[in-house]
Amino acid sequence: MDFNQIVDKLKQFKQSGLGVPIAILALLAMMVIPLPPFLLDVFFTFNIALSLVVLMVTLYAKRPLDFAVFPTIILVATLFRLALNIASTRVILLEGHNGPQAAGHVIEAFGEFVIGGNYAVGLVVFAILVVINFVVITKGAGRVAEVSARFTLDSMPGKQMAIDADLNAGLITQEEAQARRQEIAAEASFYGSMDGASKFVRGDAIAGIVILFINVIGGFAIGMGQHNMHFSDAVQVYTLLTLGDGLVAQIPSLLLSTATAIIVTRVASDKREINDQLMAQMFGNPRALSTTAGIVAIFGLIPGMPNLAFLSFASIAGLGAYWISKKQKEEGEKEDTETLLTEESEEEVSTSELSWDDVQNVDVLGLEVGYRLIPMVDPSQNGQLLDRVKGIRRKLSQELGFLIPSVHIRDNLDLNPNQYRIMLQGVVTGEGEVYPDKELAINPGQVFGEVRGIPTKDPTFGLDAVWIDPNDREQAQALGYTVVDASTVVATHLSQVIQDYAYELLGYDEVQQLLDKVKQVSPKLVEELVPDKLPLSILVQVLQNLLMEKVPIRDMRTILEALTEKAALTQDPMQLTQVVREGLGRAIVQEIAGPDEELKVITLDPSLEQLLLQATQGAPEGQIAIDPGLAERLHSALKEEVQKIEEDGHPAILLVAPQIRAQLARLFKYSLPSLHVLAYSEVPENRRISVVANVGQNTAQGDNQ
Numbered sequence: 001m002d003f004n005q006i007v008d009k010l011k012q013f014k015q016s017g018l019g020v021p022i023a024i025l026a027l028l029a030m031m032v033i034p035l036p037p038f039l040l041d042v043f044f045t046f047n048i049a050l051s052l053v054v055l056m057v058t059l060y061a062k063r064p065l066d067f068a069v070f071p072t073i074i075l076v077a078t079l080f081r082l083a084l085n086i087a088s089t090r091v092i093l094l095e096g097h098n099g100p101q102a103a104g105h106v107i108e109a110f111g112e113f114v115i116g117g118n119y120a121v122g123l124v125v126f127a128i129l130v131v132i133n134f135v136v137i138t139k140g141a142g143r144v145a146e147v148s149a150r151f152t153l154d155s156m157p158g159k160q161m162a163i164d165a166d167l168n169a170g171l172i173t174q175e176e177a178q179a180r181r182q183e184i185a186a187e188a189s190f191y192g193s194m195d196g197a198s199k200f201v202r203g204d205a206i207a208g209i210v211i212l213f214i215n216v217i218g219g220f221a222i223g224m225g226q227h228n229m230h231f232s233d234a235v236q237v238y239t240l241l242t243l244g245d246g247l248v249a250q251i252p253s254l255l256l257s258t259a260t261a262i263i264v265t266r267v268a269s270d271k272r273e274i275n276d277q278l279m280a281q282m283f284g285n286p287r288a289l290s291t292t293a294g295i296v297a298i299f300g301l302i303p304g305m306p307n308l309a310f311l312s313f314a315s316i317a318g319l320g321a322y323w324i325s326k327k328q329k330e331e332g333e334k335e336d337t338e339t340l341l342t343e344e345s346e347e348e349v350s351t352s353e354l355s356w357d358d359v360q361n362v363d364v365l366g367l368e369v370g371y372r373l374i375p376m377v378d379p380s381q382n383g384q385l386l387d388r389v390k391g392i393r394r395k396l397s398q399e400l401g402f403l404i405p406s407v408h409i410r411d412n413l414d415l416n417p418n419q420y421r422i423m424l425q426g427v428v429t430g431e432g433e434v435y436p437d438k439e440l441a442i443n444p445g446q447v448f449g450e451v452r453g454i455p456t457k458d459p460t461f462g463l464d465a466v467w468i469d470p471n472d473r474e475q476a477q478a479l480g481y482t483v484v485d486a487s488t489v490v491a492t493h494l495s496q497v498i499q500d501y502a503y504e505l506l507g508y509d510e511v512q513q514l515l516d517k518v519k520q521v522s523p524k525l526v527e528e529l530v531p532d533k534l535p536l537s538i539l540v541q542v543l544q545n546l547l548m549e550k551v552p553i554r555d556m557r558t559i560l561e562a563l564t565e566k567a568a569l570t571q572d573p574m575q576l577t578q579v580v581r582e583g584l585g586r587a588i589v590q591e592i593a594g595p596d597e598e599l600k601v602i603t604l605d606p607s608l609e610q611l612l613l614q615a616t617q618g619a620p621e622g623q624i625a626i627d628p629g630l631a632e633r634l635h636s637a638l639k640e641e642v643q644k645i646e647e648d649g650h651p652a653i654l655l656v657a658p659q660i661r662a663q664l665a666r667l668f669k670y671s672l673p674s675l676h677v678l679a680y681s682e683v684p685e686n687r688r689i690s691v692v693a694n695v696g697q698n699t700a701q702g703d704n705q
Contacts, residue, residue, distance in 0.1 A: 296310050440485075526560065
């Protein structure tokens, strides 16, 4: 059988899925079936190699979840080591009277070479190893795993809310949100498993101590009682064998405990290898090394001290500090040179002859940032804001029904270093201040404590928030805060501004592109409507009216069909908008109330509704001429009913006549933003209407008086 055939057989065995079950059964067999010394040597060597492999994997893992199978490895390795202890104990007690070589060369080597054949030294070395493993490493790793598991579980709701916030803001796709949710669940499962797996390691350390005493006492009894050995010979032989067996088991146990401590103390958010983390965090600041070099040099100058050793290490630390400082200085000069070249090129352009190319058009959408926020928009500096802006444009384009224009991002030295501005047609429509090196902990309404940081307001929704250190993220999430980074804050604000002013982003060119797209599947529909029955300008106004009322224009076919039926009767954009809303009634109601068949609504008293209908006659287009006192009483009454219905968990819907729907919607757009004003004709026939409140009888009477 050649090498390729062997590889094929191994692949077939791997695909069969029998490897792990056979390995577990083999471990159990080792506890029952006597093993020859040769196999003990092989298994002890494999145990040490396995522990080293596990330790190396933990060192090179970039985050704990990269080695998610580690808790299972701990269990299997511990079971394997205990099975070896049982097998070696059997051999020591049965064959120990024949000499140290009877239990295999590995145990003999550890008993003779490692401790020099002196069982007293061996006892001390074994005791120190057990103390280090059991008291220091295992106990500390178990405590870290326990605390990590608790904080991970406590922070899960906050992390889930952060994912939902990113998804709603368009920063991530549905697939990315699902992947992040799975990662959070996997992280909680991992730390929970590590909390239990650390108990295996601790139990293994205790088992090593018990097995040591069993082997020593049992060896004395068997050697002197069954094989007539002298006490001194029994002590020499069985103690050395037992210590060799204990050391050959404790060293892999110590390696596995170290691996456990490393994996649970890794920072989950830092996805660099541990070598990169050490270099960046311990030796990133040359002042630490230079200060250490000075202190060690002072010790080296004291008479009686090992001067050569101290001065040597002081020199090494000083040279390291000099090298790091020089490297950082060269990198800073390189950045300054690149900046100077850029400024010189800009000056050359500015001194050239003026032309129409120097007259720039106003950007439809713009984002200006202070100089400290430039790394957020620079991909070479791991800036994530550009990718998130693309995600926002993609998500909102799909939801609203037209292509959101590009966002032009530029720096503005007139702004504060941490300030940003969102520009729409050259006009500031939103601004805020963020800290790139901190994260924003937003109070969603109910939290269970306070976190340290800089108090502020969420620039998007005005909620109470605190700028915190990234290391306090898990604590804030455990207290109920929604924690997001600075890029997410800016991206969420931009998303909200786009949604609020979507009607201003839709122009003639965008509408023409929508018509061209519909024309590919329904050419007759487009040809019959535009421009024969309806000018393009009126269509643009209708679509802008819909976006102003938060109605998406995805269903262009339904919109055009509704306009085709009524365009011959009226060219009034307000009336045509109402016609289109009636055509989109099912989608509008479902967006507000979901799939429930029952629709809980607020209605107006017939006398008040008739009064409002009369007030629209003769009033300017889109307005309603009512007494300010009546408007105030109507607002107060509606506000009270809106609070009641929202406390019951239902959306607030006001159902009115179609002739006054648009006017009332505009009247309460800002004072009652959560109130949805619908016309009777917009409610689908399959929806059951349940009137929960009737507003206006006292209001209308008060006005008549």
